[in-house]
Amino acid sequence: MADTSKSDAPDIDDIRKTLEKQIAELRKEITKINKSISARGAEMLDDASEQASDFYETAAARASRTAQQLRSQAHAVSEVARENPGTTTAVVVVIGLLGFLAGLAIGQSMNDTHRRWY
Template sequence: MADDIRSDLEQQVSELRKEMEKISKSLSARVSDAVDQAGSVKEEAHQHAAGLVNRVRDQAHAVSDAAREHPGTALTLATSIGMMGLAAGVVIGALCARNLNGR
């Protein structure tokens, strides 16, 4: 009887080992697929970022060239943007001060 129990237990352990091997292989395959997909996504993101960098560089050169060709317009534009920023800062500061005083 003890031999039968031992034999049954050994058989169950053997079956469990086989199942663990199957699970391990399946998990390994899934991890490998996930790593491959991550590599593809990384490569695609790198290519997209490189394209964006090139476009931004081209636009920066175009702006720089335009500023060289029309320095008066560039100065007027820069001054206008600065004044709008200053006005926005004054308005935001006044609103914040009013909110702080209202408490």
């Protein structure tokens, strides 16, 4: 019986050593995987940052061009208004009158229909 327990002991030690070696290898693999995931995440973050920067630069350039065009058109309109004050006044009066009439029409249409005819 003593021989059987002695022969089992080396097998358990061998198994333990094998398992410890496999665990150490698995830890190394997990470390490699974590580094790989971290590197990939950093690459994705850099790509997203570049795309956002490109989008911002494009939008800023378009906004600048649009603002410049609006300034140019506003300047042209103000020049025409300065050169033709009578026409400008007439246009403003007509627009104001049309707005007033539209307000009256909307106000009348929103009133109670029975009260309109009395």
